Amino acid sequence: MPDVVLSPWLATVLFVLACLAGHRYRRVWKEEGPRWQLWVFGLTAALCLLIVGLVPLTTN
Template sequence: MEELTLTPLIATLLFVLACLAGHRYRRVWKAEGPRWQLWLYGVVAAVCLMILGFVPLTA
């Protein structure tokens, strides 16, 4: 079975996606927007950061 790893490009894209989702989360939270948007952006940011934290990068 092939080992699961991230390339630097995919890791960078995940990091940018997490940053954008976190920014949108904060904007919706400050504007007291719909709760479903908070969940959506929060889960996207959390999943991206967990993938970056637990999946190793290739050299």
């Protein structure tokens, strides 16, 4: 399996995307919005944080 690594700028973009999706998730949850939006924003935030947390960064 080839080495999978994230560049620092991509990790930053994913982290910011996770923060924005988490914020939107909380807003939809508080407003009791459509359930499908909870799934979309929740899964987006979770996936981004898992990628940033589990895939190593390059050290160049």
